[in-house]
Structures are given as structure tokens and as C-alpha cells.
Amino acid sequence: MKLARVYPIVDSAAWISRLAPLGVRLVQLRIKERAADELRAEVRAARSLCRAAGLQLVVNDYWEIALAESCDFVHLGQGDLAGADLAALRRAGVRLGISTHDHEELERALRAAPDYVALGPIYPTLLKVMPWRPQGLERIREWKERLGAIPLVAIGGLTLERLAGVFAAGADVAAVVTDIIRDRDPEARTRGWLAAARAA
Amino acid sequence: MLELYGTKLASRLLLGTARYPSPAVLTDAIRAAHAEVVTVSLRREAAGERAGQGFWSIIRGLEVRVLPNTAGCHTVKEAVTTAHMAREVFATPWVKLEVIGEDDTLQPDVFALTEAARILCAEGFEVFPYTTEDLVVAERLIAAGCRVLMPWGAPIGSGRGLNNLFALTALRAHFPEVPLIIDAGLGVPSHAAQAMELGFDAVLVNTAVAQATDPVAMAGAFAQAVAAGHAARRAGPIEPRDFAVPSTPVVGQAFRG
Numbered sequence: 427m428k429l430a431r432v433y434p435i436v437d438s439a440a441w442i443s444r445l446a447p448l449g450v451r452l453v454q455l456r457i458k459e460r461a462a463d464e465l466r467a468e469v470r471a472a473r474s475l476c477r478a479a480g481l482q483l484v485v486n487d488y489w490e491i492a493l494a495e496s497c498d499f500v501h502l503g504q505g506d507l508a509g510a511d512l513a514a515l516r517r518a519g520v521r522l523g524i525s526t527h528d529h530e531e532l533e534r535a536l537r538a539a540p541d542y543v544a545l546g547p548i549y550p551t552l553l554k555v556m557p558w559r560p561q562g563l564e565r566i567r568e569w570k571e572r573l574g575a576i577p578l579v580a581i582g583g584l585t586l587e588r589l590a591g592v593f594a595a596g597a598d599v600a601a602v603v604t605d606i607i608r609d610r611d612p613e614a615r616t617r618g619w620l621a622a623a624r625a626a
Numbered sequence: 627m628l629e630l631y632g633t634k635l636a637s638r639l640l641l642g643t644a645r646y647p648s649p650a651v652l653t654d655a656i657r658a659a660h661a662e663v664v665t666v667s668l669r670r671e672a673a674g675e676r677a678g679q680g681f682w683s684i685i686r687g688l689e690v691r692v693l694p695n696t697a698g699c700h701t702v703k704e705a706v707t708t709a710h711m712a713r714e715v716f717a718t719p720w721v722k723l724e725v726i727g728e729d730d731t732l733q734p735d736v737f738a739l740t741e742a743a744r745i746l747c748a749e750g751f752e753v754f755p756y757t758t759e760d761l762v763v764a765e766r767l768i769a770a771g772c773r774v775l776m777p778w779g780a781p782i783g784s785g786r787g788l789n790n791l792f793a794l795t796a797l798r799a800h801f802p803e804v805p806l807i808i809d810a811g812l813g814v815p816s817h818a819a820q821a822m823e824l825g826f827d828a829v830l831v832n833t834a835v836a837q838a839t840d841p842v843a844m845a846g847a848f849a850q851a852v853a854a855g856h857a858a859r860r861a862g863p864i865e866p867r868d869f870a871v872p873s874t875p876v877v878g879q880a881f882r883g
Binding site for chain 1: 668669681682683698699703704705707708710711713714715
């Protein structure tokens with residue numbers, strides 16, 4: 427399966443409406459700590475936007491909502507993997523992305539037959555305090571070798587300047603949070619990412 | 627009654643929904659304005675602070691017709707994609723088409739605007755183009771399929787009123803049958819009254835209300851001004867003259883010889 431190479435992660439449907447017109451084709455909605463009805467409404471709005479603009483929508487964590495709202499993808503961390511009804515997701519055609527940080531997690535992820543595997547953090551990240559040291563580019567090479575045709579998503583601390591190196595190491599997709607949404611001009615930064623991915 | 631793409635409206639004041647101090651103030655301002663149509667920006671609401679408020683849910687909960695806009699778009703492709711998303715989210719064929727050509731004045735890129743209008747009209751959208759007062763551009767937009775035009779009074783948010791009275795008057799005279807809505811740049815209710823007195827069909831206000839010290843009171847003031855200006859237009863204003871004309875007959879005055 428072919429995924430778009432630039433993969434912004436945002437916390438609202440409104441951000442999707444802002445990035446989609448620029449040419450973004452894959453986006454993750456990652457929302458923390460919201461009331462259940464608001465969460466559902468936000469996912470629904472995101473799905474409507476993505477459908478209208480031709481984006482693939484990945485919902486972080488909330489696999490039941492992703493299932494109910496017929497989203498394209500759900501992204502799960504290792505902790506969420508055990509509790510999710512993967513068979514139901516498969517039946518509904520909801521694809522699966524899984525986070526990995528070490529070899530053990532990678533093997534566990536592969537047993538779930540994921541549609542992509544994420545590896546992170548590649549670089550030190552601003553958003554999460556992580557127990558893992560930055561993975562570095564060498565791990566991208568190693569992961570890609572193990573994954574074969576399964577798309578590899580690089581995540582964590584990526585910037586426009588680091589993009590070429592990440593793709594050169596073998597990542598199929600680069601996920602981005604702060605480098606776009608905390609930029610003074612997120613639109614311009616997004617255009618830069620898209621141009622760099624086209625050139626890579 | 628005002629008729630826009632077959633929809634009849636009693637209110638001639640349209641309200642923008644950006645930049646209010648709170649959703650509650652916005653709701654009250656819409657009521658005070660007696661607005662039946664509100665514009666909503668898909669993209670402008672994206673900035674961080676509002677993201678968590680379920681802004682679109684609030685808008686959908688109000689009993690008003692939504693006119694989604696493509697604010698912030700700079701290219702034909704962006705505007706067309708945003709229009710598609712707006713149609714999906716708000717389930718309406720209406721779109722207020724904005725394609726910005728210059729960032730300091732937020733001036734429409736009229737070339738991209740007419741191209742985007744042509745594409746969207748062909749796809750069945752009912753397009754409300756945000757344009758300048760230029761007659762030729764207006765012709766092109768109508769040829770592209772637009773049946774409503776939204777010329778600016780002045781640059782968005784500038785509060786300067788009707789900058790080019792001559793051209794706006796000419797525009798009104800050239801298109802007597804096309805609903806013309808003064809879109810941007812109004813600052814105070816007298817600007818809105820003036821637009822209505824010139825024969826425009828409606829006005830759209832956002833910043834002048836949203837950023838007023840008391841947005842709800844200002845919304846009410848604009849509603850009164852629009853009603854007064856419209857009534858004055860229908861009542862037939864006198865022509866301005868260069869010299870005084872006595873309002874009381876001089877014939878029969880006691881002390882004239």
C-alpha cells in the first residue's frame with residue numbers, strides 16, 4: 427500500500443481544514459483528554475473533511491470511534507494493542523498503524539499484521555518525555571530491512587532540515603507535529619515539507 | 627425580500643463569525659443582528675485556542691443559514707479544495723469564494739477568483755464571490771455562473787467604509803438585477819446605512835461587530851442602520867444640490883415686499 431510521504435499529526439479537525447488545501451494527503455488526529463461526545467464530533471468532522479478533500483485520516487488511540495465513524499486508519503501504541511478488537515477493525519476495512527520503539531515491540535507489532543509501522547523518536551522530541559533514547563537514522567535502516575513492503579513511518583523530532591536524511595535512510599513516511607503546527611507560518615512550512623518530500 | 631440563489635431572506639445583514647471574545651457573545655450578537663446568514667471560515671478557526679471548543683458544533687446549533695468561506699486561500703486549488711470540504715461539513719452548496727492575492731490588503735486575486743468561480747459553478751456550487759468594485763471582473767464572474775456578487779467596501783477589517791463611491795455606484799447601476807452584497811471594510815453603522823442607501827441589497831459585517839467593545843450592542847446598531855438605509859432607498863432620497871433650496875415657501879410671507 428502506498429502512503430503519502432508527509433504525515434502531519436494534529437489535534438483538531440480545524441487543523442485539517444487548514445492543511446488539506448495545501449496538498450497534504452495523509453493526516454493523524456491525535457486528541458487527548460476530551461469528553462466523549464466532543465471527541466466523537468471532532469472525529470466525525472475530521473472524517474468529513476478528509477473525505478471531501480481526498481485525505482486519508484488516521485485516528486490515534488480511539489479505535490472504537492474510528493470503527494464507528496468508518497475512518498481509514500487507526501494508530502495504536504503498544505499499550506492499546508491488546509485491548510483493541512483488531513478483527514473488527516479488519517472486517518470494517520479500518521487499517522492499522524502501530525508504534526514501535528524496540529525490537530520486542532517491532533515483533534509484537536508485526537504479529538498484528540499492521541498496514542504501517544511507526545518508529546520513534548528518531549530525534550529528541552519536544553512533545554513527549556520518552557523513556558527511549560533517540561533512535562537515530564541507523565535504526566530506520568534496520569527497521570526498513572525487517573519490514574520489507576510494510577510502510578515505515580519515522581516520527582519524533584523531525585524537521586524540514588532533517589527530512590532528506592530520514593527518507594535516505596529508508597523511511598517511507600515522515601510524521602510531523604511541532605515543526606509545522608508550532609511554526610510561525612504553518613502553511614509555508616507545510617509547503618516546504620511537501621516540496622522536500624517530492625524532491626526526495 | 628432579499629433573494630439569494632432562490633432563498634428568500636428577511637434580514638439584509640449578514641454576519642461573520644470570526645474574532646468574537648467568546649462563543650456566547652457570538653451567539654448573542656447573531657441574535658441582536660437578526661442575522662439569518664452567517665459566514666464561517668473553515669480555515670481561520672484552525673488556530674490553536676479555538677480548536678477545542680467544537681466551534682462548528684456551536685454554529686450548527688444556531689438556527690441560521692451557514693455561508694462557508696474560503697478565507698485564507700491563495701490559489702485556485704486551495705479555494706476549490708476548501709469549498710469541497712465546506713460543502714461536506716455544512717451540507718450546503720453555498721460558498722463565499724475568497725482567493726487572496728495580496729497579504730497586506732487581503733485584496734482578492736480577481737484572476738484566480740474568476741477561475742475558481744468557473745470551476746465551482748460548473749460543479750453545482752452556488753458561489754458568492756468576494757471581489758473588488760471592478761465592473762469588468764463583475765462581468766466575468768457573472769459569465770462564470772455567479773448570481774450574487776460581494777464587492778468590498780474597503781480592505782477586510784479596515785473599517786474604512788465605502789472607499790470608492792463612484793465605482794460602487796456604477797456597479798450598482800450596471801447590474802440592477804444581480805444581488806450585490808457589500809462584503810468587507812465597514813467600520814460603523816453609518817457605513818452600512820450608506821451602502822443600503824446606494825441601493826446595495828445587503829451588507830456583511832464581521833470585525834466591526836466582533837471587535838467592538840460591546841459586540842452585541844454593535845450588532846443591534848448595525849441591524850438598525852441596515853433597516854434605515856434600506857427603507858431610505860425605497861423611500862426615494864432627494865438628489866444633492868449645490869445651492870440651498872428653502873424648505874418653507876417664501877410666498878405669502880408677511881414682511882416681504
